Amino acid sequence: MAYDVAIVGAGAAGMYCACKILCKRDASVALIDSNSRPGRKLLMTGGGRCNISNDSISAGDYHTDSMERLEDILTFHNTEDFLAFITDELGVLTSERSGLYYPSTFRSETVVNSLAQYITGHGGTFIGDTTVTSIKHEDGLFKINRDIASKTVVIATGGASYPVTGSNGSFISLLAPFTGKDDMEALYPALVPLKSSDSDIKRLSGIRVMCDLTLYGGRGEDLVLSSSSGELLFTDYGVSGICVLDVSGEAVRAIASGNKPVLSVNLIKTSSDEAVSLVSRLCSIFPDRSVKSALMGVLREEITDVILARLKLSKDMKAGDADGKIIRSIADMMTSFKININGSLGFDNAQITSGGLKLSSLTKSLEIEGHKGLFACGEMLDCNGICGGYNLQFAWSSAAVAADGVLSCLN
Template identity: 30%
Template sequence: MTKVVVIGAGPAGIMASICLKEKLKDRIEVILLEKKNQIGKKLLASGNGKCNLSSAQVLQKHIYNNEFATHVFSQYSNQNLKQTLFNLGLFTKEDLHLRTYPITESAKTVVELFKMQLKRHHVKVYENTEVIKVEKTKKQTYQIYTTHKDRLTLMCDYIIFATGGKSTPKLGSNGEGYELLSTMHIDITPLRPGLVGLMVEKKAIQGLDGLRQKAKVSLYEGNKEVFSEDGEVQFKKDGLSGIVIMNASSIIARSQQKLTLKLDLLPLIEEKKLNELLDNLKTMNRQISMKELAIGFLPVPLAQKILTDLEKENKLTTRTLASRVKNYFVNIIGDYGFDASQVTIGGVNIEEITEKFELKKMINTYAIGELLDVDGLCGGYNIHFAIASGVMVANSIYEKEMGKNEKEK
């Protein structure tokens, strides 16, 4: 009987395991190894526990290594994903931004259904089991050594590496997959945190801790705008967070140049129009103070911060107020690291794999999900890619096994 070992029980590894058993049934044995004490830990935390699975705009949104990702998404679309999950019993829905969620808005629903499907299809799941070494045998099979309490050693015909990246290591993905593959001479591109909060100079955010403000966030390389997105910015004691900031962080991590961050704190009104409105108010009521003007369209802490800064610079006028609100520049000094990041920038070089995710240097060995040098912005793109890669690898192994059966006939 053909034996497959899947290393890592995130969405990619789980879907690969389920789909393999669905297709090949008793002709294949699938063993799923998970280093943590339960499967799907990172999935449980996704989307603040709501589990943003995909997006109807999955082909339109920014994703790094876009050509490879587009190939994957064209093979396995948002509709394909929803149908696959429905076949497993999961009902889904889309929000106003076309993001796909379980209808329960609970990641626990997804993980519980995955557990039930793994059990139904007789996938052997070993938790608290980390792979420490992989060896290729003379018979073109693989021997896998683990930390399992019973000193579990496995022989297999296929290996699927689905260990995830380095982000949020407390949930299981601490980068061990990269280390394993590096020993097999697989090229790993530089690793950096993505979808993470940014640490900035404190003088720009002093007194704003806890404030949430709708803003347009832009990144500039010199005078060239390289990123722009509207969203809620969360101010912290030493930095900025929120989805739009996390998206910006991934662009920063990929950039070869130093980027400048600008906040437009009032994106609904153009600067010229804001100038006119402030001038009109000042003309109609000459007694109105600059503070009264500012708190009419800004939260009080933010209004006070900007007014104080402009006063210190001896630049406090209606025009400078409008300009500072529309062009609030912040110096980036770093990010909150892998512990706080949602995705890993970098990974297995795409040149190392085929379109079917097979490693070119190692026959019958695959790398899928976040382990690869593919990452998207917030919105379900990374989970969609992980699930898609798991399904596509299962299809690839199925085709190989069916091809072997045809030859034997």
């Protein structure tokens, strides 16, 4: 028997693609995964709460080889379309918190189980514990691992991030017979904690700050690679936190191209001149206290210690002894605290993969150029977004486009 559709990978994209096919047509759909259950990574998302989408998604929030193609994908099936589908078809209500959407149960399991039950309830077949190692096109059909035949195939194997979930970059070898070297963008970890070689950063391990963050390329102060705002967490290896994850993809790429990226952290989210006035005022109000004690209402004392050490000033220096030049240097460091970045925690700890199969190598339906009936969607495509539901929305949107392409193919 040949299936109408075989989907390789039962993650967010593969499962949603199956739903979008089965809601329109009574097709035979096989969803194949190396895990025994579908949605293993989806279960981990949003800290187990599944941040499914965001209310302000635009192509500019992603890194991709083709903004134009990305815009088409995000327009074809946007946040509203996805929320409407899971509410109307899957019966999953959603909640919005500061622009981020979650299932109203705040449980990833709700999303995974609802998708899985919709698929089996509409006649789809889940084939678990099956790692796909080859796809061939023979006699008008696709042959998967030699024993599964299908009229069309959707590759939705995810990228290379968190390989423990089953997504280990296998799409590269699966696609090799159908793509050229130029169709693939090199893979890098993204949304990943960053390592620093600065020895004083370890001393701040465990401290969190709300900050504005700018990533410089290491070829001079003026080359800004990326910026973000939010919580930064100092760790014993370097830095983490959502704003760090958001700029991490660019930092990893900069290192790969031989640069030395530097994070500049505005620890008090204010301008340099305002910081000078603030430090000056606090030092004059508390002249008999140490500088770190005078500033303790705005900055953790451990951080002031590091700032004073970087400026080669005594950690017990009295606030009243700080002259205008010292006040300016302290204020400058509070608004532009530098952290040298020399690596990341790698794919094992990355929430997403940057790079992959180029959007520009696919048709508008996400069909592989020159290979009718072979589609791709999800994280394996060269498109990665910031934190906040952007990556799952790309998985849903690209899956909906691929599903539409499959339906046209079957007609």
